[in-house]
Amino acid sequence: MASKRRLGLETSKTRSALMDAVGNVMREDGYGALTARSVAERAGLKHQLVYYYFQTLEDLLIATYERHIERYLARIELALESEQPLHAFWQVHANPTDATLNSEFLSMANHNEAIRTRTVEFGEHVRRLGFEKIEKLFRRPAGGQDAVNPFAVTMAITAIGSNLGLETAIGITGGHTELRALIEWCIDQLEPTSP
Amino acid sequence: MASKRRLGLETSKTRSALMDAVGNVMREDGYGALTARSVAERAGLKHQLVYYYFQTLEDLLIATYERHIERYLARIELALESEQPLHAFWQVHANPTDATLNSEFLSMANHNEAIRTRTVEFGEHVRRLGFEKIEKLFRRPAGGQDAVNPFAVTMAITAIGSNLGLETAIGITGGHTELRALIEWCIDQLEPTSP
DNA sequence: GTCTATACACCGATAGAC
DNA sequence: GTCTATCGGTGTATAGAC
Numbered sequence: 001m002a003s004k005r006r007l008g009l010e011t012s013k014t015r016s017a018l019m020d021a022v023g024n025v026m027r028e029d030g031y032g033a034l035t036a037r038s039v040a041e042r043a044g045l046k047h048q049l050v051y052y053y054f055q056t057l058e059d060l061l062i063a064t065y066e067r068h069i070e071r072y073l074a075r076i077e078l079a080l081e082s083e084q085p086l087h088a089f090w091q092v093h094a095n096p097t098d099a100t101l102n103s104e105f106l107s108m109a110n111h112n113e114a115i116r117t118r119t120v121e122f123g124e125h126v127r128r129l130g131f132e133k134i135e136k137l138f139r140r141p142a143g144g145q146d147a148v149n150p151f152a153v154t155m156a157i158t159a160i161g162s163n164l165g166l167e168t169a170i171g172i173t174g175g176h177t178e179l180r181a182l183i184e185w186c187i188d189q190l191e192p193t194s195p
Numbered sequence: 196m197a198s199k200r201r202l203g204l205e206t207s208k209t210r211s212a213l214m215d216a217v218g219n220v221m222r223e224d225g226y227g228a229l230t231a232r233s234v235a236e237r238a239g240l241k242h243q244l245v246y247y248y249f250q251t252l253e254d255l256l257i258a259t260y261e262r263h264i265e266r267y268l269a270r271i272e273l274a275l276e277s278e279q280p281l282h283a284f285w286q287v288h289a290n291p292t293d294a295t296l297n298s299e300f301l302s303m304a305n306h307n308e309a310i311r312t313r314t315v316e317f318g319e320h321v322r323r324l325g326f327e328k329i330e331k332l333f334r335r336p337a338g339g340q341d342a343v344n345p346f347a348v349t350m351a352i353t354a355i356g357s358n359l360g361l362e363t364a365i366g367i368t369g370g371h372t373e374l375r376a377l378i379e380w381c382i383d384q385l386e387p388t389s390p
Numbered sequence: 391g392t393c394t395a396t397a398c399a400c401c402g403a404t405a406g407a408c
Numbered sequence: 409g410t411c412t413a414t415c416g417g418t419g420t421a422t423a424g425a426c
Contacts, residue, residue: 031302036401036403037400037402048404049410103301107225110298110365111225120367123367148377152376163353171311172315175344200422230418231420240392241393246420
């Protein structure tokens with residue numbers, strides 16, 4: 001299974017540049033355009049260098065995904081530690097910067113076992129984090145509604161945020177202002193701005 | 196631009212089988228796995244037949260997408276004509292059958308101009324349809340909240356429904372019951388089951 | 391309407407020189 | 409650490425026989 005080819009160090013700048021290039025190619029041309037040649041060209045390198053730093057193209061892809069979700073997780077943890085975790089959590093997901101890339105990885109998860117496993121783990125982890133931090137907001141009868149559940153709120157925020165980001169990326173704009181207003185109204189009810 | 200190669204009829208069963216195969220390949224292996232060979236093999240045909248019925252592989256893809264959104268639109272229109280359009284609209288989107296395929300097309304829209312244009316047109320069209328039919332539910336003060344807007348409700352339903360479907364497809368289940376309960380509670384408020 | 395044969399480009403991956 | 413050279417495989421697309 002394991003090739004005997006020698007590999008470059010994980011601290012290498014070139015290695016990191018290859019991972020940057022993977023993200024750029026996926027954003028601009030989709031995961032279907034990912035080849036050792038397209039990635040290397042984006043980084044200004046020869047395609048054979050991919051195989052100096054990674055055993056296979058898929059190894060490069062998985063390393064890029066790991067780095068991507070680590071950075072995402074850091075943003076979420078920072079948000080949940082802020083004074084208004086629910087507002088901050090929404091801000092992270094209302095920002096459409098990574099919507100396209102996230103969507104590409106999610107599509108890949110449907111067809112690539114390694115990406116799928118990691119996505120499920122990560123998804124459940126974020127949900128748990130959101131639950132733990134946001135849960136206490138619901139102890140008092142903020143909206144006075146039994147049906148409002150921390151899990152549900154966490155999910156609704158991520159689902160709607162990613163969808164807004166995706167639509168923005170391809171050029172659908174109708175109703176976005178209205179939906180953002182609705183979400184922000186709901187969040188204000190659950191986590192009042194003036195304490 | 197246009198090749199002089201002869202083309203098969205649009206009424207052909209084989210042509211339709213090729214479009215079925217496109218959907219199956221995309222669902223199971225992703226849009227990145229779409230090739231004339233993979234599609235034809237799925238349909239039990241030789242790959243050269245793709246080029247008897249379509250000028251290019253992209254033409255086959257676009258024809259498949261047109262058929263896909265036509266069928267989707269028919270389901271939505273049927274739902275919006277029912278006695279409880281909001282409940283029916285949610286049921287269409289709560290069904291995860293097409294979530295994976297929809298997501299593949301949405302990813303493609305980011306990188307393929309023809310698919311992108313068609314997706315924007317279709318997205319805005321569905322939003323308008325939902326708006327027109329659902330709007331009247333909000334004339335009376337059902338929830339008594341100004342922030343609740345028909346556009347926003349239409350979007351929230353589609354966003355959350357597709358996200359639930361995607362997560363179900365890859366195996367994330369946490370919080371789904373809770374979120375469905377929340378959505379259905381909201382919908383019951385806006386469109387009471389017992390009139 | 392479906393087949394065989396074929397064109398030429400690009401793919402992942404490796405070996406080995408520098 | 410990066411390069412040239414090369415492999416077998418697969419891609420789109422076409423021409424033309426049946």
